[in-house]
Amino acid sequence: MNTVYLDQPALDELRSILEDEFPVLINTYIQDSVLRVREMRNALSAGDALNLRKAAHSLKGASANLGLLELTRHCNDMEDAARLGVVMHLEGAMLLVEAEQERAVQLLQEQLHRK
Amino acid sequence: MSERLQLLVADDNSTDRMILEAILRRLGHDVLAADNGEQAIQLFIDKHPDMVLLDVMMPGLDGIATARRLRELAGEELVPIIFVTSLHAVSDLTACLDAGGDDFISKPYNPTILKAKLNAFTRTRLLHKEVQAQREFLIQEQRMAKAIFDNIAHHGVLNAPNIRYRISPMSIFNGDVLVAARQPSGDLLVLLGDFTGHGLPAAIGTLPLSEIFHGMAGKGFSLEYILREINTKLKNVLPTGVFCCATAACLSYRGRSIEVWAGGLPDGVIFNRRSRELRQIASSHLPLGILSDRDFKYEPTLFEMSEGDLVYLWSDGIVETANAKGEQFGLERVLALFNASADGAGVFDGVLAAVQDFSADGRQQDDHTLIEIALAPGAEGFEHPASARRKLAPSALGPQRWQLHYELKADSLRQFDPVPMLTHVFLQVPGLRQHGGKVNTILSELFSNALEHGVLGLSSALKADAHGFHQYYQLRAERLQALQEGYVNVTAEHEPKAGGGGVLTLTVQDSGQGFDCAALPGDQGNPKFYGRGMILVSSLCQRVQYLEPGNQVTVEFAWDDA
């Protein structure tokens, strides 16, 4: 299976738009994503569907902007579930999000060291 | 589209905010950034950005609530609000639009799409600004026009104690016009008009109408001449399809009659507060400005005037006011108010109140033009209206000693009334203008006697009752139209007196058979409808003399410089 984790053209466009600010953007995202994942974890443990949804939604948007396709997809699934009020049996989904987020961080750091 | 805009971006996610800011700056715009709703609102108040890009889901005040507040703050200004969202459910998007959002862009941001949307909104903003500017311009124009109208279409005698009227200041832009004037003879002329259309085109016609009305009334021209003149002017000046529905009335206290010409307005009413009799004034003519002078018909309706009569005229705004069900107030309801009133005392206010209660949105009476004329008891003053209010400084320059001879033959008699013109000539005598009413009355009486009794052979006995009254004037019109032979000639002479003032001597002769000079008309029968004229002339003149065979009369009017 050939999963595309990163939309390279999109990221390249961002790089050209942000120019010198590009590293700042990447680092901002990385920090933000760590926070959001933690929020999701906490919300899940507390059975708080609303905050789970908000955090997932937020991370989804930012990830989409950075071309992180898989992560975006997993956040979307989490958001949909939380919207329906579901907070049980999401452990698996949570793990997927966490794993993807870690991969995203790696991929982005690689991007920084390019060019 | 290269306008540099000031954009407000609100998004609680730093990543998204950064990216959006960067894209927008790249497109050449200035960006204000907020990370929550309250901050966005504050920035909006402080900086007045041109457009707003708003994330939907934010902590605290979310995007929807923020958008509502921004809409309120923007007021009449067009400030496009673009929602930035990764929500896709239709219900969410609908909620955005309901809150005042104009468009959406979704994440991930697409710079091309963003650019296109900004361009589209810029075009709309410019269009909106243009429309607002034009609106401002029109309002200014109307204000100026109204100031001009107020100066020209003045109130005349509308503020006399026996007249109550309601016409809103802006009604001129609905084409409504209300004018009233007193003739030198003391007769009261009133005209209520309603021009077709709205705005400036409807208002413009009121200018010539008002000028002609006041100008001619002041010189003593009869209602027929005034209406003919107005009709011709409007026909020439207004485009085809634009006209003026009007009702005009002449209240003649001397003749104890109300002469009405009605063309196109809903029925007016003459209500007698003593007898409670209700007479309707029905429209029987085409509105003014449609027919050529040749086709214009005067043919008024004559009503006998009685003590306690109240004359009511209104424009169609009153009759056509609609309630929530779309029903019109209608003439029947108006008439019912009259019938229900005890003595007519509260009818004026009653009509206005009833119409407002009835109206669908309780609208103010901006479209309602209404006039009530009560007959003032007793004799009306004969002074020239101007002199009644200010002392005229007698002009030292003018003809004081002169003679003139004026003769009108049949074909001229058919189509011309010389009385206003001759009055005007006589009143060139310095100081005589103060007595203009009396002079006009005397000349008018003598001339109409000569024409009607002498040349046309009409008998005053016909005017003995209301029915005969109508018959008399109908016969007068018929005989005048058919006149082939005959003449009236007027000789006038003025001599100043040693201590000031003078004597005006008038001789009027006609081609008629004459009458028995020994018996002055008015001695026989009821003086109510006829003969009052000559009694009045006798009371005004120091000498009245009939010459055999009775078709010539000479009077002397002596006057002093008051």
Next chain:
Amino acid sequence: MSILASGSPDGKELTIKVKGRFDFSAHQEFRSAYESAPDSMNSFIVDLRDATYLDSSALGMLLLLRDHAGGDTAHVRIVNCNPDVRKILTISNFEQLFSIM
């Protein structure tokens, strides 16, 4: 509001049917209806059977039609008026200018 124009078989008479509210919004269409008619049309019928309302701008449009059709020599008939429409034409005394049925 709609305007429907149709010519008689002999090409001499034009019938203009007005449906709905005959007010200012009808201006353009009403005018086009008779202005675009061929010159052979010398007689006009305005059919108001389906007209629900008539205001002063409609009266103005009728005057314009009459003017176009020759003014005093015009042949313009107004037909199928309901009582409300009839009333408005009567108050304005338009039967002095038009043949109204």
